Amino acid sequence: MGYSSNGNDSILKGFAWLLLGIIVSIFLVPLFLPESFCIASIDYAIYVGGLAGPLAALVGFIYVYLTFLGQQRQLDEQRERLDKEDASKEFAEYLNLWNEFRAEVIYTWDQNSGSKAFDSYWKNVRKAVRGDSKKDLGFDLNRPDEFRNSLRNHLTKSAFNKNSGQYEDFIRMIYPLLEIAERGKLDNKLKYLENLLSDGEKAILVYSATFLDQKDFGIKLFKSGFCKSISNEYLISKEHRNLIF
Structure with a gap:
């Protein structure tokens, strides 16, 4: 279960880095275009806002989701540790009763x-x-x-x-x-x-x-x-x- 979760986290992080790379590429496109293909600043701003904006929002969502998963995993581990401690205490109590019964x-x-x-x-x-x-x-x-x-x-x-x-x-x-x-x-x-x-x-x-x-x-x-x-x-x-x- 832990291996699967870590694998999914890695996939999401990799996808987020890919999106970041695409966003950076969008901003750098004008630097590599010939002058004859230069885009008017207003048009370019609309282009960046329409394409890079949603991608950036998706990256932000992915990292918020990964943070949530990390917190949830910590809570699950804490709950499992407490459950194990409770079970261990309960086991010891029953074992003492059983030993007393067995001796008689x-x-x-x-x-x-x-x-x-x-x-x-x-x-x-x-x-x-x-x-x-x-x-x-x-x-x-x-x-x-x-x-x-x-x-x-x-x-x-x-x-x-x-x-x-x-x-x-x-x-x-x-x-x-x-x-x-x-x-x-x-x-x-x-x-x-x-x-x-x-x-x-x-x-x-x-x-x-x-x-x-x-x-x-x-x-x-x-x-x-x-x-x-x-x-x-x-x-x-x-x-x-x-x-x-």
């Missing part, structure tokens, strides 16, 4: 807490969904429409969520972080968040956003590489890597 999470099945609780929870969900696919009248793991119901069932009906809503709280708190980072173009914050998430948390996030909730901002980030570092053993099917990323 407990998976009663094995008494793991924090990120380890999410890892254990996801491994059991993954195992249960894969088990459903192998039953009679099971489904193809690589067809999202066929395994979505099983995935949703095990994510929400597990004691990890059913008794305390920990899965739903996780999703409700992690989505705003992605939205804020994507909206504010906080690439460094996204990288920090990606490094902060365990593989189990990444799996819960990418499967929920991609297959269950179909969150556009999440899908866009995954396609650009966010959470792509997740290991295959945390994917329900290795083929899902191509579907998600």
Whole structure:
């Protein structure tokens, strides 16, 4: 976008200089004409006023327009900088809340807490969904429409969520972080968040956003590489890597 604007500015400036050259040429014409072609002063004045005047006005308009564009660009840059600062502050606030929530999470099945609780929870969900696919009248793991119901069932009906809503709280708190980072173009914050998430948390996030909730901002980030570092053993099917990323 910036390259295009600068290119347009250069074209306009070049055109303005061309017009200035034409105006100067109009004034210099009598100096290069033979005496037999000399123009009466009154006629020449009318000629200059009729031709050079509008061209000079056009040059003035071009420079006023370029000045306006420059001021508008400065305002846009200032607005973008302020928006990014606001987004960064909002991201930090949500991240603190998420860290507080995460520290208190407990998976009663094995008494793991924090990120380890999410890892254990996801491994059991993954195992249960894969088990459903192998039953009679099971489904193809690589067809999202066929395994979505099983995935949703095990994510929400597990004691990890059913008794305390920990899965739903996780999703409700992690989505705003992605939205804020994507909206504010906080690439460094996204990288920090990606490094902060365990593989189990990444799996819960990418499967929920991609297959269950179909969150556009999440899908866009995954396609650009966010959470792509997740290991295959945390994917329900290795083929899902191509579907998600």
